[in-house]
Amino acid sequence: MEAVRDLSFQIGKGELVGFLGPNGAGKTTTLKLLSGLLYPTAGSLSILGHVPFKRETEFLKKFSMVMGQRTQLWWDLPARETFRLNQKIYEIPDPVFRKRESELIELLELEPLVNLPVKKLSLGERMKAELACALLHEPEVLLLDEPTLGLDLVMQKKLRHFIAEYNRRTQSTILLTSHNMNDVQELCKRVMIIDEGQLIYDGDFDRIIQHFAPDKVVAISSSQPIPMETLKDLGQILSHNGASAKMEVPRQSVSRVLEQLFKRIPLLDLTVEELPIEEIVRRVFLRTRSQSQSQKNLFAPGEWEIQEQEKKGMRERPLPEP
Amino acid sequence: MISLIRKYGSVLRISLQQSIYYRASFLMDRARTITIVFAFYAFWSTLFQGRSQLAGYSISQMFTYVLGMNILRSLIFSDKTWEILREINTGRISYYLIRPISYIGYCSARDLADKIIHLFSAFLEVWIAVSLFNIPLYLPKSPVTLLAFLLSAVLAMILYFLMSYAVSALAFWTAESGGPRFCFELFLEFAAGAFFPLDVLPASLKSIFEFLPFASLLYFPLNIFLERASPAALLSGFLNQILWIAILSFVTRSLWKRGLKAYCSEGG
Structure with a gap:
């Protein structure tokens, strides 16, 4: 079964891109391809000059992914212990680690929480600790899969604020998937919409709202x-x-x-x-199908290239006029 | 090299912390093994009444077998490979695959933590039992025996790890890998000689069991310790261990390679 096909895009360094689509559209599959968890059956992709599924150490050290529904923290131990584990896994020198750790703890207001067993934390608190844990090695490329899933509004806002700040401060490249329109609206200038495994929109967020909602x-x-x-x-x-x-x-x-x-x-x-994001996506999709073939290239050039093309013929995909 | 030691040492450390967190389940586990030891002690004491030898074992050899089995079990059968099944089935393994750490190395370090804790408490238990009941023990006369015993125990540890790591790979294809795993453990204990020395079995059965990899986990090292293995038996025993390690390395490797390919991080 094909989960994604004919999907090609490039993301430049320091960009913060939103990745939208209804359930089962292929968002998670794409993230798994990018993180090297899935082997592509056809096509090619590269991040920072590396091929993800080769899992080269140099690549993994510059990369991080946070999955909203999963945790890398040790459930029964304080989050601080997993931080220390990651320090050794990513080979972060002591002084650098101490500095980053205290910065992240301060920015995310984690102070008393990192010393409690993770299972005693609320979902939102855990998510903050999760983010801190994933950022200790200051990845150049960060994938966030539903980071605000299940969080209350206050916490959503705090996390969004933090992500935007982090992106500004470290010039890291961030790709974020969400069902939450507000996440994308507040954070991302550029958005990509995927449905049934195909990219159906790639462009400015402002334009998508004007044109499709x-x-x-x-x-x-x-x-x-x-x-x-x-x-x-x-x-x-x-x-x-x-x-x-x-x-x-x-x-x-x-x-x-x-x-x-x-x-x-x-x-x-x-x-x-x-309008709910699913509704907008549905409209974008309807519009794409009814539109005549447009050859417009919406891709921004960048250092970070991700390309995936079906072997037979690099067909131009009709994209909506932004 | 140093960073490797730091990396996996850190896994060892956090695993030890985790074990300490689950004190209750650790104590229950130990209570189970102590019960088994006492049951066998009582069983063999009864059988030995009025005899000096049984199935080719002297009384001190038999008791050393039973108690030594307790220590070797703790060293060789202690593992956290049940966790691997869970990590694969819940998709948590993804977080190890996207970090610069080898999963097999991580699992080994985690197992080592388990072995350290269990070995320590097994020694304590045997010491208490020996001084409490004044159990006669058989100690090897030659230091070479001890060396050979240690070597066979290390090989047994590697062999057991490969076996359980291979069985864990089944989780890539089914969410119900707990069942096969449970059967594997049950057969393993029996065939490894954890319940009784394999010499108790009829000769034909015994030779089959001796060829299977399980016997080289407990029965073979213990027989070295008791100085019951002839030079020929010693040689064929070591060859058997090495042969099975080679076979299982290959099987485990290809199973994991395929498994990881089939893996689509379950749970979305």
């Missing part, structure tokens, strides 16, 4: 039942349930719609949200 979702609830007729002219109604409703409103008319809502309905609550 022209609408926002407005959700309201009222102190009394909302008649359907009141909403009909404001946008496309997604759901309507007595005193609450959800509708899709064009981005540029959100403020006008809000004004109308306040006038017409005694509101209890109101939220304006982006």
